[in-house]
Amino acid sequence: MNKSMVLGVVLGAAAATAVGTIAGYRAYVAEDAPQFAEVLSINAVNESYTVPREECVQRQVTKVAPKKDEHQIAGTAVGAVVGGLIGNQVGGGSGKKIATLAGAAAGGYAGKKVQEDMQNKDTYTEVETHCATVNDKKQRVIGYDVEYKIADQVAVVRMDKKPASDQLPVKDGKLDLDKLQPGSTQ
Structure with missing residues (x-):
């Protein structure tokens, strides 16, 4: 065998090992990564106005x-x-x-x-x-501040609509805003 061929085999084996290791790590991380954030509290955000x-x-x-x-x-x-x-x-x-x-x-x-x-x-x-002329004071809900927890991190997101459950979808360690109702976050 010549040197080029040996070098090609060694490099090919190294590349295959590296790709396999990365794929295995991603599968491991994906399995252990949280899929949902826990909703801790929901607070309505009100706006006052007069009629x-x-x-x-x-x-x-x-x-x-x-x-x-x-x-x-x-x-x-x-x-x-x-x-x-x-x-x-x-x-x-x-x-x-x-x-x-x-x-x-x-x-x-x-x-x-x-x-x-x-x-x-x-x-x-x-x-x-x-x-x-008399001005009646009224209030309307303009959104919801949702406090949530992913792993050990707590954060707040403003949503247009109240979440339907006590969990929010997570992707890559962050809220998956695409899976929430369209137009539901600010």
């Missing part, structure tokens, strides 16, 4: 009726006439004229005040609607 809405209440309101005679002219006139007639009954001569004028003035003032008081007591009740 505006309009809230209305009905209220009874008492209002003063609109005045037809804002300056109380009718009351003043009637009071002046009545006061003047009463004043005219008092005294004689020029005192009678002064009493008539004083009676008319006092009657006019009294008539104005009586009409004003009557107008202020003339009320009506109306139902009014009062509205305001």
Whole structure:
């Protein structure tokens, strides 16, 4: 045998041994590697938000009726006439004229005040609607923080959906995110 042939046989045997050793090690590691991670806890992640809405209440309101005679002219006139007639009954001569004028003035003032008081007591009740915007506070779940354990290592992953079991799939010592529901991790 020549040297080339011996060298080829030796190298071939070494390569075959190396490939066999690597394949055996990978099979050994694959058998002992964890297939699942243990779920330790699941915590919902909430988001707060507000929803505006309009809230209305009905209220009874008492209002003063609109005045037809804002300056109380009718009351003043009637009071002046009545006061003047009463004043005219008092005294004689020029005192009678002064009493008539004083009676008319006092009657006019009294008539104005009586009409004003009557107008202020003339009320009506109306139902009014009062509205305001109220913000209701609400919460919604936006995901789940899942604490898990692979071998002796503990970690947390955020998932869109709550895991269906207490185990998560593992590949090559890490969570197999492809086997979890699509779009379920962040």
